[in-house]
Amino acid sequence: MPVRTMVVWCPHWPLTAAGVSPHVPAAVLVANRVIVSTPAARAEGVVRGTRKREAQSCCPGLVTLDHDPGRDARAFEPVVAAVEAFAPRVEVLSPGSCAFATRGPSRYFGGDEALARSVTAAVRAAGGEGCRVGVADGPFAAALAARTGRIVPPGATTAFLAPLPVHALARPELVDLLSRLGLHTLGDFAALPLADVMARFGPEGASAHRLAGGQDERPLATRVPPPDLVVQCELEPPAQRVDTAAFVAKMLADELHQRLVARGLACTRLLIEAETEHGEHLARLWRHEGALTPPAMAERVRWQFDGWLSGAADADVPTGGLALLRLVPDEVVPDDGRQLGFWGGVAEAGERAARALARVQGLLGPDGVVTAVLSGGRSPAEQVTLVPWGDVREPRSAPPRLPAPAPVLIPAPGPAPAPAPPTGPASAPAPAAGPPAPAAGPPAPAIPTATAPSGPGDSTPVPLGPSDPTTTPPATDVPAPRSRRGRSRPRRSLLGTARLRSREHHPPWPGRVPAPSPATVYAEPLPAEVVDAVGNPVAVTGRGHVTAAPARLAISGERWVDVVAWAGPWLVDERWWDNRAHQRRARFHLVTAAGVAALVGVTNGHWGVEAIYD
Amino acid sequence: MALAQERVVPVLPALQPLVGPGLRRGATLAVVGSTSLVLALLAGASLAGSWVGVVGLPTLGLVAAAEMGVALDRLALVPHPGREWPTVTAALVDALDIVVVRPPPHARSGDARRLAARARERGAVLVIAAGGWPGPDIQLTVTAGEWAGLDSGAGHLRARRVAVQATGRRDAARPRHAWLWLPGPDGTVTTALPPGAAASRLVCSNQHIVATTAQETTHVAVAPTRSTAAHPVLGRGSSPPARARARAPA
Numbered sequence: 001m002p003v004r005t006m007v008v009w010c011p012h013w014p015l016t017a018a019g020v021s022p023h024v025p026a027a028v029l030v031a032n033r034v035i036v037s038t039p040a041a042r043a044e045g046v047v048r049g050t051r052k053r054e055a056q057s058c059c060p061g062l063v064t065l066d067h068d069p070g071r072d073a074r075a076f077e078p079v080v081a082a083v084e085a086f087a088p089r090v091e092v093l094s095p096g097s098c099a100f101a102t103r104g105p106s107r108y109f110g111g112d113e114a115l116a117r118s119v120t121a122a123v124r125a126a127g128g129e130g131c132r133v134g135v136a137d138g139p140f141a142a143a144l145a146a147r148t149g150r151i152v153p154p155g156a157t158t159a160f161l162a163p164l165p166v167h168a169l170a171r172p173e174l175v176d177l178l179s180r181l182g183l184h185t186l187g188d189f190a191a192l193p194l195a196d197v198m199a200r201f202g203p204e205g206a207s208a209h210r211l212a213g214g215q216d217e218r219p220l221a222t223r224v225p226p227p228d229l230v231v232q233c234e235l236e237p238p239a240q241r242v243d244t245a246a247f248v249a250k251m252l253a254d255e256l257h258q259r260l261v262a263r264g265l266a267c268t269r270l271l272i273e274a275e276t277e278h279g280e281h282l283a284r285l286w287r288h289e290g291a292l293t294p295p296a297m298a299e300r301v302r303w304q305f306d307g308w309l310s311g312a313a314d315a316d317v318p319t320g321g322l323a324l325l326r327l328v329p330d331e332v333v334p335d336d337g338r339q340l341g342f343w344g345g346v347a348e349a350g351e352r353a354a355r356a357l358a359r360v361q362g363l364l365g366p367d368g369v370v371t372a373v374l375s376g377g378r379s380p381a382e383q384v385t386l387v388p389w390g391d392v393r394e395p396r397s398a399p400p401r402l403p404a405p406a407p408v409l410i411p412a413p414g415p416a417p418a419p420a421p422p423t424g425p426a427s428a429p430a431p432a433a434g435p436p437a438p439a440a441g442p443p444a445p446a447i448p449t450a451t452a453p454s455g456p457g458d459s460t461p462v463p464l465g466p467s468d469p470t471t472t473p474p475a476t477d478v479p480a481p482r483s484r485r486g487r488s489r490p491r492r493s494l495l496g497t498a499r500l501r502s503r504e505h506h507p508p509w510p511g512r513v514p515a516p517s518p519a520t521v522y523a524e525p526l527p528a529e530v531v532d533a534v535g536n537p538v539a540v541t542g543r544g545h546v547t548a549a550p551a552r553l554a555i556s557g558e559r560w561v562d563v564v565a566w567a568g569p570w571l572v573d574e575r576w577w578d579n580r581a582h583q584r585r586a587r588f589h590l591v592t593a594a595g596v597a598a599l600v601g602v603t604n605g606h607w608g609v610e611a612i613y614d
Numbered sequence: 615m616a617l618a619q620e621r622v623v624p625v626l627p628a629l630q631p632l633v634g635p636g637l638r639r640g641a642t643l644a645v646v647g648s649t650s651l652v653l654a655l656l657a658g659a660s661l662a663g664s665w666v667g668v669v670g671l672p673t674l675g676l677v678a679a680a681e682m683g684v685a686l687d688r689l690a691l692v693p694h695p696g697r698e699w700p701t702v703t704a705a706l707v708d709a710l711d712i713v714v715v716r717p718p719p720h721a722r723s724g725d726a727r728r729l730a731a732r733a734r735e736r737g738a739v740l741v742i743a744a745g746g747w748p749g750p751d752i753q754l755t756v757t758a759g760e761w762a763g764l765d766s767g768a769g770h771l772r773a774r775r776v777a778v779q780a781t782g783r784r785d786a787a788r789p790r791h792a793w794l795w796l797p798g799p800d801g802t803v804t805t806a807l808p809p810g811a812a813a814s815r816l817v818c819s820n821q822h823i824v825a826t827t828a829q830e831t832t833h834v835a836v837a838p839t840r841s842t843a844a845h846p847v848l849g850r851g852s853s854p855p856a857r858a859r860a861r862a863p864a
Contacts, residue, residue: 349711350688353665356709357690360702364695372676372686384676389690514770516797517677519649549766565764567771589771595759597771611675613761613771614649 002138002216004154006102006112008083008119009146010076010128012036013096017075018065022130026063027055035067069095075127082126086119091139091220097146099139099220106135112151136160138216144168158214162187169208174201186212229265230328231256238277238321242305245274245322249301252327253294260332267292269331272301275324282308282318285330285366286358287390297327299355303362357389366390378512378572379587380521380599380611511572513587518599518611525601525608529554530563530590540586540602544571553590553600555609565591569602623711623739625658626683628803631792632780633752637712640734646745647756648776650678650796652714654803655741655754657683664688664711669695669703671716671743681801700725707738716743723748752782760809762799773799775806 010016014036020026025041027034027050034050044059056062072095080098083090086109087100102115109115116133123131134145136152141161145152152160161168164186166178183189189197190213197209210216231252239245249272260267270292273283286292286300308318357369370386375395377383385395530538532548539547546569552560568588575581587601587610597613622636630636637643637655645652649671656666656679665688668674672693680686690710695702699717706713707729717726726748733740742750756776763772773795780790793806 349663349665352709353667353688353690356667356705359705360692363698363701363705364692368692368694370691370693371689372679372691374677374680374686380675380677386691386693393687515681515801516771516773517675517681519653519675519678520673521675521677522673546767565761565766567764567767567769589764591761591764591771595761597761597774613774614647 002141002157002214003101003219004103004106004135004137005099005139005142005220006106006115006119006133006135007093007097007099007139007142007146008079008123008128008131008133009097009143010079010123010131011096012038013076014067014072015065016127016129017072017095018068020063020065024063025059025061026065028065028067030067072096078126079123079128079131082122082128083119085122086115089220093139093143097143099142101220102135116151137214138211139218139220140211140216141214158190161212161214162190166212169211171204171208174205174208177201190214229256229259229332230326231259232324232326234324235322238323240321242302245305245325246298246302248325249327250294250298252325253297253301256297256327256329257294260329260335264335265329265332266335267297267329267332269329270297270300271328271330272304273324273326273328274305274318274322276318277320277323278318280318280320286361287366300358300362301325301327303359307362307364354390361389376509378509378574379601380513380517381523383512383517384521511570513570513599516613518613520612520614522610525610526556528556528600528607528609530588530600530602530607531560537605538602539605540569540571544569544586546586550588550590553592553598555598561596562593563590564593623659623664624662626654626803628794628805629654629658631805632754632778632790634786637739638751639737639739641751642730642733642740642742642747642749644742644745644747644750644753646753648759648796649674649743650682650774651754651756651776651778652741652743653679653682653684654794654796656689656712656714657803659712659739660684660688665690665709667706667710667713668692669706669713669715670699670718671714682797682803700729703729703740704732707733707736707740710738712739712741714741714743717747750782751784752780752786755779755781759796773797775809777808 012022014028015022015026015038018026018028020038022038023040025038025044025046027037027041027046029035029052032052034046034048034052034055036048037046037050037055041055041059041062044062046055046059046062050058052064056064076092076095076098080090080092083098083100087102087105090098090100092098102112106112106115109118112135116135120131120133123133132146132149134142134147134150134152136142136145136150137154137157141152141157144164145160150160162185165184166175166186166189168186169175178184178189183192189209192209194206194209198206201208233248233252235245235248239248256267268287270286271283272286273281275281284304286304292300305322360369366388369389371389371393373385373387373393373395374383375385387393530550531552532538533551535552536548538550541547550563550566553563554560566588569586570588571584571586573584575583583603585601585603587599589597590600591597598609599611599613601608601610622634622638624636625633633643633655637659643655645655653675660666661683666684667690669692671691674691674693676686676689679689690706692702692706699715699721703713703715713733715729729740730749747753755778757779759774759776761771761774763769774797776794776796778792778794780786780792793808795802795804795806798804798806
C-alpha cells in the first residue's frame with residue numbers, strides 16, 4: 001500500500017522566488033526557451049517551451065528573468081520550514097514543491113482536510129503565494145492531485161489517476177510511444193498486463209506502469225531538520241552597559257560552544273544579533289580563520305557593543321538598553337583541530353595581530369581593515385585587490401572600475417579564445433617597442449558563462465588581428481627602429497627577478513606598467529594638464545603618436561612645473577568588447593624639475609596623474 | 615614570541631647607516647618626503663616575519679610594497695580610520711611590531727604624545743609617514759633625488775638615487791647622511807655613491823651598472839650579463855650598452 005502523502009506545490013515558483021507578481025507578464029528562460037511564466041504572461045500566449053523572440057512578440061512588455069536554481073532553493077527554505085512545523089520529515093521534490101507523509105499529522109490535526117487548510121495558510125504566510133495542496137496515496141499521485149488542489153480519499157487513487165493523460169508520467173519518449181499505440185490515459189496504460197508491459201518496455205516501462213496504477217511504493221527521501229544551534233537570551237531588565245551585555249555574552253558563548261562540541265563542530269563565522277528595548281535590530285557577522293572559542297566570541301560581542309555605543313562606525317546608535325542577545329553560528333565546520341606553527345612564535349604573533357585587527361573591525365566595521373592581494377592588471381591601481389581582514393585572500397576576477405554586468409539572459413557564443421602564445425620568461429623574444437609593450441592583444445572577453453577559460457586576471461591575452469588599425473597598432477606592426485638600437489636585448493637583463501616571478505603566477509599583461517611600481521597610487525587619477533614648450537595641450541593621436549614633447553605639468557590646478565624627462569606614450573585599449581568598461585588610455589612617465597616622477601595617463605584628451613613615484 | 619624578545623626590529627642593510635643596526639623597540643620615527651622610504655623601513659621587519667599595520671594611507675602603492683619585500687599577508691591596512699585614528703593606531707601598536715600612521719592634518723599633540731608613550735610601553739615601532747610630528751626619535755628626510763631610465767620619449771623609470779638625512783634625539787642627534795638606491799636598477803634598496811663621486815662604476819648584484827658622471831647623471835645604461843661581443847647586432851658598437859662600455863673609464 002503506498003504511503004499516504006501530502007504534496008505542497010507552489011505554481012511558477014521561480015517567478016515567485018524572484019519576487020515577481022503574478023499579475024506582471026514575466027517568464028523565466030533557459031537556453032532561449034520559456035520554462036515558466038506568470039498567469040498574466042500565459043494569458044498573452046507565453047507558455048512553457050516558447051522561444052524568447054516569439055514570447056516577446058506575443059507580449060512586448062514581457063519581463064524576462066534568468067534561471068537561478070540557487071535563488072529558487074534559497075527562497076523555498078522558509079516554506080519548507082513552515083511545512084516542517086506540521087511534520088518533521090519533509091522531502092523537497094524541487095524548489096517549489098515538497099512532500100511529507102500525512103499519517104501522523106493528519107490524525108493530530110483532525111483529518112486531511114483540516115491539515116490541508118492549516119498547511120496552506122502557513123505556507124501562504126511564509127511566502128508561498130498561491131500554493132496548492134494535494135493528498136493521495138503515494139507521492140506521484142499526490143503531486144498530480146496538488147495541481148488541482150484535490151484531496152483524494154484513501155483507496156480512490158487508482159480511480160483518480162485513470163482519466164489523467166499519460167503525459168503526467170513525465171517520460172517523454174515512453175509517452176510519445178504510448179500515444180502512438182492509442183493509450184491516451186493512465187487508466188488505459190494501467191489496464192495492460194504487467195508481464196506484457198515488462199516484455200515490451202523493460203523495467204522503466206514497468207515502473208511507469210506501477211505509477212499509473214497508483215502503486216507508488218517509493219518511500220519519501222525526507223531530509224533531517226538541521227540542528228538548531230542558535231542561542232539567545234532575553235535580558236530583563238535591559239542591559240544598559242557594555243560589561244553587563246558582555247557577561248551575558250560569555251554565558252551564551254559557553255552554551256553555544258557546548259552545543260557545537262557535542263556535535264563535533266566548530267564555528268568559523270558568527271552572527272551576533274541584538275535588539276534594544278525600543279525594537280532596534282543590530283547585527284554583525286564575524287569571521288575567524290580558526291574556530292571561535294567561547295572567550296573569543298564574548299570578546300567580539302564586547303567589541304561590537306563598544307563600536308555601537310561609541311557610534312564610531314557611523315551606524316545607528318542604539319537608543320535604549322539591550323533586551324535580547326542572540327548568537328547564530330552562521331558557518332560551522334567539522335572541528336578537526338588546528339595546526340599551530342612548530343615553534344609557536346609566528347602563530348602567537350599572528351593571533352595577537354588577529355585579535356587587534358578584529359578589535360579595529362569592531363570599531364570601523366568589517367571593511368575597515370583590509371589586506372592586499374596581488375591580482376592581474378595593467379595600471380598600479382588594478383594590480384591590487386583589497387579584501388576585508390578575515391576573508392579569503394583571493395584576487396578579484398574583474399577590473400575594479402568595471403560596473404556590475406547586467407544579467408545576461410542568453411549565453412551568447414562569444415569569440416572563441418584562441419590559444420595564448422607561450423609568453424613565459426624564457427620565451428620572451430620581446431619584439432615590442434619600449435619595455436611596456438603597447439597593448440596590442442586585448443585580452444579575450446571574460447564571458448560570464450563558463451565557456452571562456454578565465455584565469456586569475458580577467459582572461460588570457462590573445463593575439464588579436466588588426467581590429468582597428470587606426471586606433472591600435474598591433475604589436476607585430478611596430479616598426480623596429482628601437483630593436484635596431486639594441487633595446488630589446490638589454491631589456492631581458494633589466495627585468496628583476498621579482499617581476500619574472502610574478503609573471504609565473506599571473507598571466508602576462510601586455511602594456512602593464514613595469515617595475516619599479518609607484519609608492520603612491522590614486523584610486524581615481526588626479527586631474528592634470530600637460531602642455532608642450534609653447535603652451536599648447538599635448539595630445540596623443542589615434543595612431544599612438546604624441547603631438548609634442550610634454551614640457552610642463554600642472555596637477556589639480558596648481559602651479560606649473562617643468563618636465564625634465566619623459567617617456568611614453570604606452571597605449572592600452574582595454575575591454576573593448578564592453579561598451580561601459582571600454583577604455584583607451586595612453587600612459588607616460590614624467591619627471592618634473594622638482595625631481596617628482598609621476599605616472600600620467602590621458603583618456604579622451606583628459607590628463608590624470610595615476611600615481612606618484614615618491 | 616621570538617621577535618618580541620629582541621630589542622630591535624630588523625631593517626634592510628642599506629638603512630643601517632641611517633638608523634643603526636635596527637629600529638629600537640618603542641621608538642618613534644618620522645619619514646618625510648618619500649613613501650618608498652617608509653616601505654623600505656617596513657620591508658626589513660616584514661622579511662624577518664613581523665606583522666605590519668598601516669593606518670590612514672589609502673594611496674599606499676601595494677605593488678611597490680610587495681616589490682620592496684613587504685609580505686602582503688602580514689600587512690594589515692586601515693585606509694580610512696576617520697576620527698578614530700588614535701584608537702585604531704593604539705590598538706595596532708598593542709599587537710603589531712611596526713605600525714605606520716599618517717595622522718590627519720591638525721592632529722592634536724596630546725594624541726601624538728599618548729601614541730608615542732603607548733609604543734614605548736608596548737615595544738612597537740611607530741612610523742609617522744608625515745612631517746610635523748612632535749619630537750620623533752629619528753626623523754628621516756629625503757633631501758634630494760634623481761631618477762634614471764628616462765630619455766626624451768624613450769625608456770622608463772628604472773632606478774632612483776636619493777639623499778636621505780637622519781636627524782633626531784639622543785644618540786641620533788648628530789645628523790647622518792646617506793645616498794640610497796630607492797630602488798636600484800635591480801629593484802632592491804642598496805647604498806649608493808653620491809652622483810658627483812669620481813668612481814662611477816658601480817656593481818649591483820650581478821649586473822654592471824655603468825653610470826656616466828657630471829652632466830649625464832640621469833642616463834644609466836645597463837649592459838647584459840652575458841658577453842655582447844659575439845652578438846651580431848649588439849657587437850657592432852652602435853648600441854647603447856656598447857657605447858656606454860666604450861665611454862666607461864677602464
